[in-house]
Amino acid sequence: MITGWLRPSARCGWVHDVPAADPPPADPPANRAVEAVWRIEAARLIAGLARVVRDVGRAEDLAQDALVAALEQWPASGIPDNPGAWLMAVAKRRAVDGLRREVRLASKVAELGRDLATVELDLDVEDDVLRLMFTACHPVLTPPARAALTLKMLAGLRTEEIARAFLVPTPTMAQRIVRAKKTLADARVPFEVPTGAELSPRLASVLGVVYLLFNEGYSATAGPDLLRPALCDEAMRLGRILAALAPHEPEAHGLLALMELQASRLRSRTDATGEIVTLLDQDRTRWDRLLIGRGLSALDRAVELGGETGKYAVQAAIAACHARAHTADDTDWGRIADLYGVLAQVAPSPVIELNRAVAVSMADGPAAALALVDALVETKALARYHLLPAVRADLLVKLARPDEARAEFERAAALTDNNRERDLLLTRAKACDATPTG
Amino acid sequence: MRVMVLGKATVESEAGQLPSMEALEAMGRYNEEVVKAGVLVAADGLHPSSRGVRVHFDGDDRTVVDGPFAETKELIAGYSILEVASLEEAVEWVKRSPNLMPGGVGEVEIRPIFEAADFGEVSEEVLAQADGVGELGRANVAKWRAEQGGN
Numbered sequence: 001m002i003t004g005w006l007r008p009s010a011r012c013g014w015v016h017d018v019p020a021a022d023p024p025p026a027d028p029p030a031n032r033a034v035e036a037v038w039r040i041e042a043a044r045l046i047a048g049l050a051r052v053v054r055d056v057g058r059a060e061d062l063a064q065d066a067l068v069a070a071l072e073q074w075p076a077s078g079i080p081d082n083p084g085a086w087l088m089a090v091a092k093r094r095a096v097d098g099l100r101r102e103v104r105l106a107s108k109v110a111e112l113g114r115d116l117a118t119v120e121l122d123l124d125v126e127d128d129v130l131r132l133m134f135t136a137c138h139p140v141l142t143p144p145a146r147a148a149l150t151l152k153m154l155a156g157l158r159t160e161e162i163a164r165a166f167l168v169p170t171p172t173m174a175q176r177i178v179r180a181k182k183t184l185a186d187a188r189v190p191f192e193v194p195t196g197a198e199l200s201p202r203l204a205s206v207l208g209v210v211y212l213l214f215n216e217g218y219s220a221t222a223g224p225d226l227l228r229p230a231l232c233d234e235a236m237r238l239g240r241i242l243a244a245l246a247p248h249e250p251e252a253h254g255l256l257a258l259m260e261l262q263a264s265r266l267r268s269r270t271d272a273t274g275e276i277v278t279l280l281d282q283d284r285t286r287w288d289r290l291l292i293g294r295g296l297s298a299l300d301r302a303v304e305l306g307g308e309t310g311k312y313a314v315q316a317a318i319a320a321c322h323a324r325a326h327t328a329d330d331t332d333w334g335r336i337a338d339l340y341g342v343l344a345q346v347a348p349s350p351v352i353e354l355n356r357a358v359a360v361s362m363a364d365g366p367a368a369a370l371a372l373v374d375a376l377v378e379t380k381a382l383a384r385y386h387l388l389p390a391v392r393a394d395l396l397v398k399l400a401r402p403d404e405a406r407a408e409f410e411r412a413a414a415l416t417d418n419n420r421e422r423d424l425l426l427t428r429a430k431a432c433d434a435t436p437t438g
Numbered sequence: 439m440r441v442m443v444l445g446k447a448t449v450e451s452e453a454g455q456l457p458s459m460e461a462l463e464a465m466g467r468y469n470e471e472v473v474k475a476g477v478l479v480a481a482d483g484l485h486p487s488s489r490g491v492r493v494h495f496d497g498d499d500r501t502v503v504d505g506p507f508a509e510t511k512e513l514i515a516g517y518s519i520l521e522v523a524s525l526e527e528a529v530e531w532v533k534r535s536p537n538l539m540p541g542g543v544g545e546v547e548i549r550p551i552f553e554a555a556d557f558g559e560v561s562e563e564v565l566a567q568a569d570g571v572g573e574l575g576r577a578n579v580a581k582w583r584a585e586q587g588g589n
Binding site (some may be wrong): 032033034036037039040126233236237238239241244245267290294316396 | 472473475476477479480499519521522524526527529530531553
């Protein structure tokens with residue numbers, strides 16, 4: 001939420017770090033309405049301009065110029081009836097002026113003028129928004145640059161907001177954005193939605209950026225700064241846009257389903273004192289039924305489109321197993337274990353194997369799961385990952401092998417750098433002493 | 439933030455009169471735009487209050503009162519739920535909505551929905567923990583952090 005994004009500014013004073021390209025912060029109430037219009041129009045404005053100037057960085061600069069003009073004029077004149085068209089008109093004028101200064105070629109200016117005349121914020125511009133998404137997430141950029149550009153151009157966030165969300169200084173983020181724009185221009189990345197064999201990996205890149213944004217927010221939902229959790233909302237908004245603009249792509253729906261189902265549990269993840277509440281102990285009446293409903297329909301859509309085994313759809317299907325269970329005991333662990341098996345094939349990873357082992361232990365008992373975990377230990381892939389010995393310890397407790405369990409808990413405690421988690425693991429290690437050797 | 443947009447009833451909506459085809463089409467185009475902006479998360483229209491009931495609470499007593507209800511302007515004819523960045527953004531979106539009764543008078547009320555954050559902030563260190571699918575996400579984040587070279 002923008003109020004959430006901007007509210008910390010009063011305390012933190014990042015206003016001093018605002019780079020030249022960005023308009024002044026929108027704290028005065030009159031500017032908040034301008035900022036709200038910007039949120040609505042930014043992506044379409046930039047996308048429409050990019051189609052003509054063929055350079056998203058330049059398009060973004062032009063759009064920012066228009067925003068500056070709006071911030072100067074609207075507080076006095078009021079917001080125009082069609083603010084999007086107003087912004088577009090200003091940006092177009094700047095585009096022509098800029099080109100005039102640069103090339104002084106009348107024919108070129110006339111050509112651009114003609115092209116610009118055709119750009120309106122009509123329904124066609126939606127295709128441009130999709131092109132903008134693919135361009136901002138182009139593999140020529142590093143993943144953090146993709147994420148930053150996406151927030152800047154598609155979500156209409158300010159550089160300092162993005163910097164705060166990613167815990168880096170504003171000048172660092174400003175530089176990252178400038179470099180990213182330059183990289184796109186230098187590489188002459190075409191402003192288009194890829195087709196054919198190129199589509200699948202490029203779509204994966206877009207989906208990956210959106211999910212990374214979601215996870216950045218998700219892992220911080222219990223943190224002190226509400227700005228980072230707001231990334232979950234941004235990611236879901238982007239996911240909804242993507243699913244609406246590319247409705248035939250099953251994984252767009254799969255990702256949206258995954259995010260909505262995970263977000264449905266956000267508010268029950270912590271108790272009144274801020275302690276994490278694990279999935280099985282959560283108060284399920286506090287789960288967000290609206291998001292669950294939306295998530296389940298998005299998952300249905302992904303499956304209808306033949307995307308049942310997509311990476312995101314499978315994870316969404318796992319999340320759906322939890323969402324559908326009215327109590328923790330109702331959880332269909334057999335199905336979850338099977339789904340992890342599918343996931344391990346489409347997106348092999350030792351962490352997924354570990355999750356599968358946990359599901360297998362719930363479905364088939366600790367002995368079956370221990371075999372999977374021991375196989376993982378042998379691969380040494382998760383040698384520094386504290387949850388591997390933690391899960392193994394838990395299984396050993398259930399199998400009444402307390403001495404081995406204690407050693408595993410202690411090993412896990414030594415591997416984590418989270419104090420609270422370490423305390424919990426050491427407490428469980430001690431508890432093993434109280435259990436008679438079996 | 440999430441807001442509920444409450445469309446107030448009119449004499450026409452209470453009479454069960456449907457908006458004109460043109461008005462409905464305009465509303466359809468508007469809804470499509472809001473969906474494609476990733477903002478609309480739910481929307482429904484309500485039957486006139488003549489098809490509704492009220493359950494009146496008085497201590498332990500419950501009395502069921504059949505519609506219709508008199509105070510038309512206070513009744514709700516439909517609602518939508520928007521996920522927006524600010525109340526101002528919700529206002530901007532609602533202002534863009536066509537008037538379902540062109541030329542007519544109507545009112546829409548926007549009310550923010552309570553969120554977890556409204557019930558007090560939570561403490562800080564509670565980041566790392568394992569809950570099924572969430573753990574996969576964190577692994578992805580860790581991988582990504584590694585890729586960006588600790589920046």
